[in-house]
Amino acid sequence: MSTFTIFLALIVVVAFLLIVVIMVQNPKGGGLSSSFGGGGTQQLGGVKKTTDFLDKSTWTLATLLLVLILASNIAINRGSESVDSKALDLDAPTTAPAPLPTPVPSTNDAATATPDDSTGE
Template identity: 40%
Template sequence: MLFLIILLIIVCVALGLFVLIQNPKGGGLATGGGGSNMFGVQRTGDVLEKGTWVLLTLVVVLTLSITTIAKSGGSSTGEASKIQQHLDKTPAPSPIGSRTAPAPAPAATDTTKK
């Protein structure tokens, strides 16, 4: 599961870069800089757009698979069960309506300067 989370982070960073590089209708980062274009303006836009859709699909698939694995308890280590055991041991907070005796007030101290 850790591998999928790392892969998801990498895909998200790549998706952000693809979105930033794209040439929107008004111009963007793809128009700045040099005059040499490897694919040409139209083909570059097509490649970046298709890459964006592919990366977006990967983000959705990875997110759903991580969620499915986490819900089914597919953790390879016992850390999740240790955390659950610790949570089970902690006492539940008292209901709002039932109050216990208030804590004693702190002792008054001398605040006058000498």
């Protein structure tokens, strides 16, 4: 298994976790953070701490995703060639496309034309 494949698998996992963390959040104060608060005086973990945890985990996962994407670019196997394009290859043979033959007008075209008899006259 190549290094790029490992990075690709990690990117997929981190992207999935980031989606889950973002979907759990609710900008109006609801979502998972309101279920921990419950509206009463008893709080399991506290609303403020849950919001802070979700906020920090979102930024951490987003940063990790960006770092993994940049690191995967380094791990791509580019082969042994250093030239990316044939246009940049100076040793490549240069061949010009063959010119297309130009049609020569014939003087018999006007003489062999027949009138259209589709009108019935």
